[in-house]
Amino acid sequence: MFNENVSIASLSTVTPPYVIKQAEAEAFLAKHYASKLGPKSLARMKKIFAHPGVLCRHIATDNIECLVNEPPDSRITRFTNWAIELSSQAINDSLAQAGLTKDTITGLVVNTCTGYICPGISTYLIEKLGLSKRIRIHDLVGSGCGGSIPNLQICKDMIQSNGDGVVVSVSVEICSATFQMADDLSLIVSNAIFADGAAATVLWKRPGIFTLVASASRCDTHHREDIRYIYKNGQLHNQLSQKLPAIASKTVSQVVMDLLTPWKLKPEDIEHWAFHPGGEKVINAIRNELGLSESQLQPTRDVLARYGNMSSPTVLFVLQEIIRKSIAPGDWCVMVAFGAGLSAHGFLLRH
Structure with a gap:
């Protein structure tokens, strides 16, 4: 019954080559910002970076020193170049997995929240990859860490309204392009978990890896200030509430x-769970709220440990982790991502 629905034909994830371990990241912050942090913040920073929940992260730069006093113009240039490069790699890999060529693409949807350019990233991808100038494109901004799922929702709608089209969904974030540091717990935590990466998903109306069975979304604007970007001196600063685990899990x-x-x-009917790994405390709160086992959360924890939180593409890294392991015909999977708003979005998938 699901073969007539839209399905995921392939999924590719990409990270920049520069890898930084947590001890190295802490040393970098201490070197440049220790004088700006109080004793309490320094002690907290040491404890947060020592936690084994995150081991290393990928950063879109050749030299992390460039983050110190990076001019806004240089920052948006870095965001643009890396967003295009990572997205292009992910699209090419995903097309190759599906046995498709770029000429088969009828639609492209790109989401990001870590940089704004006009025209959007999609137009640069048309140019770089030589895509048809007549494909339908959308650029989505402002959905934060949950952005990949609204992206998939739009892609599904596009295919269902256009027969046998092939639509590519791209989530790309250069979180390092929003790097800030001050005596602020939100920024200390952000600099301990956020990283850069991209994911591309090819969707079609044929049998695939997972069928997109149903989607759901909730947005609780009452908690907007608990997780969002705010502008200070014209630059983005991440704002995270200590209440976030409890709020997000509910x-x-x-x-x-x-x-x-x-x-x-019921939750016990679901074989696989892909959650956005928003941090150790958030994962624990979700586990407790839904009554899940540690084994069900292992793919989410594994991605957090190896990559950190890359914002919107991260839940797709978790889904890929699940795909790489044993999935059987008929298996159910629930994928949920959450972020700014406070919003949460989910897809029910079936293999």
Whole structure:
């Protein structure tokens, strides 16, 4: 019954080559910003960076020293160049996996929240990859870490309204292009977990890896200030509330129920879970709220450890981790991402 629905034909994830371990990142911050941090913040920073939940991260630069006093113009140039490069790699890899060529693409949707350019990234990808100038394109901004799932929702709608089209979904974030440091716990935590990466998904109306069965979203604007970017002196600064684990876990739980109830499913019926790894405390809160086991959360924790939080592409890294392991015909998977707003978005998938 699901073969007539839109499915994921292939999925590719890409990171920049520069890798920094947590001890190196802490040393970098201490070298340049210790004089700006109070004793309490320095002690907190040491504890946060020593936590084994994140081991290393990929950063879109050849030299991390460029982050210190990076001029805004240089920063947006770095964002643009790396966003295009990583997105292009991910698209090419995903097309090759699906056995498709660029000429088959009828639509392209790109989401990001870590940089703004006009025209959007999609137009640069048309140029770099030599895509048809007549394909349908959309550039999405402002969805934060949850942005990849609204992207997939739009791609699904595009295909269902256009027969046998092939649509590519791209989530790309250069979180290092929003780097800031001050005596602020939000910034200390952000600089301990955020990283850069991209993911591209090829979608079509044929059998694939996972069928996009249903989606659900919730946005609780009452908690907007608990997770968002704010502008200070014309530059983005990440703002994270200490209440975030409790808030996010309840919203995620509501989205999960919105996905499962119409299909008469319960959490125990779901073989695979792909959550956005928003941090160790958030993962623990989701586990407790939904009553999941550690084994069900292992793909989420593994991605956080190896890559950190890359914002919107990260949940797709988790989904790829699940795909690489054993999935059986008929298996259910729930994918949920959450972020600025506070918003949470989910997809019910079936293999």
